[in-house]
Amino acid sequence: xxxxxxxxxxxxxxxxxxxxxxxxxxxxxxxxxxxxxxxxxxxxxxxxxxxxxxxxxxxxxxxxxxxxxxxxxxxxxxxxxxxxxxxxxxxxxxxxxxxxxxxxxxxxxxxxxxxxxxxxxxxxxxxxxxxxxxxxxxxxxxxxxxxxxxxxxxxxxxxxxxxxxxxxxxxxxxxxxxxxxxxxxxxxxxxxxxxxxxxxxxxxxxxxxxxxxxxxxxxxxxxxxxxxxxxxxxxxxxxxxxxxxxxxxxxxxxxxxxxxxxxxxxxxxxxxxxxxxxxxxxxxxxxxxxxxxxxxxxxxxxxxxxxxxxxxxxxxxxxxxxxxxxxxxxxxxxxxxxxxxxxxxxxxxxxxxxxxxxxxxxxxxxxxxxxxxxxxxxxxxxxxxxxxxxxxxxxxxxxxxxxxxxxxxxxxxxxxxxxxxxxxxxxxxxxxxxxxxxxxx
Numbered sequence: 001x002x003x004x005x006x007x008x009x010x011x012x013x014x015x016x017x018x019x020x021x022x023x024x025x026x027x028x029x030x031x032x033x034x035x036x037x038x039x040x041x042x043x044x045x046x047x048x049x050x051x052x053x054x055x056x057x058x059x060x061x062x063x064x065x066x067x068x069x070x071x072x073x074x075x076x077x078x079x080x081x082x083x084x085x086x087x088x089x090x091x092x093x094x095x096x097x098x099x100x101x102x103x104x105x106x107x108x109x110x111x112x113x114x115x116x117x118x119x120x121x122x123x124x125x126x127x128x129x130x131x132x133x134x135x136x137x138x139x140x141x142x143x144x145x146x147x148x149x150x151x152x153x154x155x156x157x158x159x160x161x162x163x164x165x166x167x168x169x170x171x172x173x174x175x176x177x178x179x180x181x182x183x184x185x186x187x188x189x190x191x192x193x194x195x196x197x198x199x200x201x202x203x204x205x206x207x208x209x210x211x212x213x214x215x216x217x218x219x220x221x222x223x224x225x226x227x228x229x230x231x232x233x234x235x236x237x238x239x240x241x242x243x244x245x246x247x248x249x250x251x252x253x254x255x256x257x258x259x260x261x262x263x264x265x266x267x268x269x270x271x272x273x274x275x276x277x278x279x280x281x282x283x284x285x286x287x288x289x290x291x292x293x294x295x296x297x298x299x300x301x302x303x304x305x306x307x308x309x310x311x312x313x314x315x316x317x318x319x320x321x322x323x324x325x326x327x328x329x330x331x332x333x334x335x336x337x338x339x340x341x342x343x344x345x346x347x348x349x350x351x352x353x354x355x356x357x358x359x360x361x362x363x364x365x366x367x368x369x370x371x372x373x374x375x376x377x378x379x380x381x382x383x384x385x386x387x388x389x390x391x392x393x394x395x396x397x398x399x400x401x402x403x404x405x406x407x408x409x410x411x412x413x414x415x416x417x418x419x420x421x422x423x424x425x426x427x428x429x430x431x432x433x434x435x436x437x438x439x440x441x
Contacts, residue, residue, distance in 0.1 A: 036129030052184030069119025206377030220323030226250035248299025297419030339413030374401030
């Protein structure tokens with residue numbers, strides 16, 4: 001998969017170097033896009049996030065912010081910052097979400113609407129935005145995220161190249177902590193001072209430049225992140241929108257689209273585009289990180305169980321024959337087996353069942369492969385888009401690729417085992433991450 005990612009990145013760089021023969025922003029061929037932003041208690045980041053969307057270079061853009069029953073100042077911040085006025089008209093059709101109380105439109109930015117509804121969770125909020133969207137494509141963006149100004153243009157290009165087949169695209173997610181952000185725009189890229197956030201910066205590079213890009217090259221892209229994904233509006237409505245009882249609804253929707261289209265024998269394309277970047281906040285405390293990753297793991301188990309019919313079946317093409325088994329082995333079983341290894345191998349040594357050379361070889365291979373995969377993602381970034389262009393930044397990221405193997409990886413396997421326990425207990429809690437805002441590191 002990592003080798004496939006190299007070929008995919010090389011192809012993308014060649015296409016980027018060739019450039020385009022027209023001014024993309026002024027092209028009449030770009031389809032309209034509705035950006036849907038679910039927001040629950042996002043007062044610390046919501047104004048900067050919406051401002052970044054208003055700054056996007058895109059010819060036909062509609063922004064729909066869904067206030068999902070926030071009990072903080074999210075709605076009041078939006079009303080004062082963008083001069084929102086209620087739209088005196090009923091919702092024209094039934095929406096598969098909790099009741100909508102009021103729809104607002106901005107006086108200053110006429111392409112901005114805000115939906116105020118009762119709380120129903122992230123998937124429920126996105127569904128409300130999708131059903132009120134007026135454009136053929138919609139883009140989901142988390143309220144704690146900022147898109148590069150040209151990011152939407154780049155993410156939509158596959159819809160121009162294959163307008164009949166392309167149904168969804170996703171871009172790269174990076175860590176916003178440590179960056180300088182003014183008026184919703186990334187002014188300079190930096191690394192966070194928080195050690196946990198720095199480790200996640202390296203993690204994200206590895207996940208997107210190796211995992212997502214490799215799966216895309218093998219036509220087996222299994223996940224489009226909820227932090228930044230573009231979908232065909234009519235198709236997502238056709239399959240019923242996001243599952244409101246799923247805690248990883250972005251992963252579940254991607255798999256459901258694969259199943260639905262394969263079962264109908266329709267030609268389609270789900271693509272990862274590495275160039276567009278969204279910058280997002282990440283947990284900076286151990287408690288918040290553990291809560292987030294346990295939710296991700298429980299959601300992974302739930303979604304894989306829902307779509308277990310796909311595994312190994314030729315009917316589902318590359319997603320069923322390769323993507324699903326790869327996720328099952330690497331994402332589901334991988335951390336559990338690794339966690340067992342950290343317990344079993346020392347016990348085997350203590351009881352005389354394994355000698356020193358075996359123990360050293362086991363941990364040496366574990367650390368060596370881990371460092372290789374981390375450095376692969378970092379060097380892919382240096383070779384391609386160079387957002388981290390200072391040598392000290394690259395050296396620090398390479399150091400994180402080594403450091404994560406001594407404590408951080410072992411802790412993540414413990415989190416996975418705890419997530420497994422919570423899954424069998426029936427825990428479906430989401431948890432809430434405290435936002436620090438984009439004002440500083």
